[in-house]
Each structure stands twice: as C-alpha cells, then as structure tokens.
C-alpha cells in the first residue's frame with residue numbers, strides 16, 4: 001500500500017462519542033504538521049467538509065503557533081459565502097445592555113474576525129496591552145444555582161446552549177472555529193444528569209449536542225410539527241433576556257417575567273428580527289434534518305399545515321419556550337453530549353448550524369491564579385446565506401442515529 005499523502009479523518013472512539021453522533025479527528029497530510037491551506041488539494045478540502053458535516057465537530061491537534069489569519073480562510077472552506085465580519089459585529093460587544101458584553105471578549109487586531117475568550121488577565125497579548133477575559137460564573141447564571149457543596153466538589157453545568165449568532169440582524173455562520181492557546185491547570189469537573197448519571201469533563205470543556213440527534217428523538221407528530229414550523233426570535237434577542245436566568249440544564253428560561261419590555265429595548269425593527277426554520281438542512285445531505293432552536297431566545301412559532309396551507313401561531317413567549325423545551329430537552333442525557341476536553345493547540349471546527357453548544361466549567365474563582373487562566377480564539381463569521389426553509393418532508397428524511 002503506498003503511503004497516503006492526503007488529509008484523512010478518524011471518528012473519535014465509541015467511548016467518547018457514545019450516542020452523540022459527534023466527533024472526528026483530522027490527520028493532516030504527511031509532512032504538514034501545521035495546517036497550510038495553500039497546500040491542501042480540492043480532495044483534502046472535500047474530506048474536511050465530509051468530516052465536519054457528517055460528524056458536526058472536528059479537531060486538528062497540535063496547532064500551537066497557527067496564524068490567526070488562517071482561521072477565517074479555513075472557515076470559508078465550509079461556507080464559501082461567509083462574510084468577513086465576526087458574528088458579533090465589526091467590534092467586540094461592549095454595550096452593557098447586551099448580555100454578550102459580560103464575556104469581555106477581545107479581538108485580535110491582525111485578524112478582527114477572531115475573538116479572544118477565556119478567563120483571567122493578560123498583558124501584551126497579540127498587540128493588546130491589557131486584556132481581561134471573563135468566564136461565566138455558576139453562582140450568577142442559573143435560576144437554581146449549584147449549591148456550595150456542589151461547587152466545592154467540582155460540579156459544573158452547561159450555562160446556556162446556543163448557536164453563535166446574535167439572533168438579530170446578522171445570520172449565523174455555518175461554522176465556528178475555536179483554538180486553544182492556554183488550558184487552565186484545574187482538575188476535571190463533573191456534570192450531573194436527571195437520570196443520576198455523572199459525566200467527567202475537562203475544566204472549561206465546550207459541550208455540544210447534535211440537532212440531528214434531537215430530531216431523531218422526536219415523536220412522528222413532533223417531527224411533523226418541527227418540519228412545518230418557523231421560529232421567530234425576540235427583537236434584540238440577547239438584550240431581551242439579559243436579566244433572565246437559565247434552567248439547570250441551560251436549555252431554557254424557566255421563569256417568565258424578567259424580560260426587558262420590547263418598548264424599552266435598543267432601537268429595533270421587524271425586518272432585522274431573526275426568523276429561521278425549526279429544522280435546518282445539512283449542506284452535504286439536504287434531507288438530513290437538524291432541529292436547531294435557541295430555547296432561551298425564542299419569541300413566536302408559526303406552523304403551516306402542509307395540506308391546507310393554514311397557519312397557526314403561538315406568540316405567548318412562555319408557551320413558546322415550553323413547546324420548544326418539551327422537544328429539545330429529550331437530548332439532555334450524558335450519552336448524547338460531547339464535551340470537548342481541550343488540549344493546548346487544538347483547533348476545533350464545529351457546525352454551528354448543526355449543533356447547539358455551551359460553555360461549561362467553574363473557572364471564575366481561579367481567575368487570579370496564573371496557571372489557571374484560560375485563553376481561546378474564536379472565529380465565527382456571519383454568513384450571507386439564510387438557512388434554507390427546510391422543504392424536508394418526513395418521508396424524505398434520512399434517519400440519523
């Protein structure tokens with residue numbers, strides 16, 4: 001057998017993938033320790049697309065030193081119509097009215113599509129004299145916070161499952177790319193699930209679940225409903241929920257009442273409000289459905305009866321959250337969640353239109369300790385292509401998992 005000179009990929013082990021249908025590792029072509037896009041053949045790029053759109057999250061190990069300007073070009077392999085604008089806008093979000101400003105994410109001056117996230121203070125990093133990045137805090141985020149005992153025993157939770165997009169004005173990118181620069185020297189942590197299972201996860205692991213797996217867990221009636229439903233997100237979605245707290249599993253907002261009244265939001269207009277199908281298509285296999293909904297930012301559901309063309313609207317936000325939660329929460333079991341255990345130098349590419357992801361980790365208390373700081377790059381660019389109306393029928397769906 002001649003030695004392969006192409007890029008290849010291997011699925012992560014069954015032990016890690018479990019029932020998540022997520023995860024593959026890329027092997028760069030021999031003689032290419034660092035990703036070099038100019039040397040990838042069309043065949044290599046097709047293999048990358050196949051690896052991602054079949055497995056939703058792919059990792060390239062040992063990429064320490066990669067130039068940040070490579071990431072936007074890498075993203076365009078998966079979304080040729082990506083704009084060169086970070087999903088959060090030209091500049092990092094600093095408006096205190098926007099919940100996303102709490103992360104204090106910076107940007108890399110030589111690659112403005114690449115954000116810097118993490119935990120702790122850094123000096124003279126990438127031309128930034130002072131950089132402070134903030135990890136979310138378990139004591140502030142959930143309606144029912146972890147107890148002191150759970151915190152002392154290293155438990156963590158998903159903060160809020162989301163796709164990378166503001167759900168207002170800009171369209172979600174097809175992919176997000178993360179690159180780990182510094183891993184906190186903190187012992188592994190644990191997540192608890194409703195059936196009593198516990199999952200050990202790296203401190204600061206990024207957790208993912210597949211929208212295809214969610215779809216496969218729905219009843220035939222729910223699948224039919226999902227395929228015919230359009231989701232309208234709240235105007236200025238993150239500002240609308242900025243005072244709301246998440247459920248323990250990070251999938252919804254359990255109590256209605258703290259939403260900012262729409263008349264008090266920053267200026268907004270209906271034409272910029274995000275409206276997306278409940279079910280999204282896979283770019284490589286258009287009949288493979290992904291149930292992709294941000295359960296905290298939802299506002300209205302419009303369902304069309306395919307036989308009569310009649311539409312039914314649910315516009316009571318509390319009810320909308322309930323309907324979405326009933327369907328999406330079926331995924332919340334240890335075996336359906338892939339939690340990426342970061343190694344320094346990892347480049348992780350995820351299918352932003354095919355998975356929901358969440359930050360995990362109790363790191364805030366360590367932020368002053370030099371070796372427990374965390375630094376990641378995040379490249380997520382607004383796409384210019386709207387997610388296509390599903391147009392999928394239940395008969396045409398390819399059952400995955």
Ligand SMILES: [Fe+2]
Pocket residue numbers: 162163164357
């Ligand atoms: Fe994210």
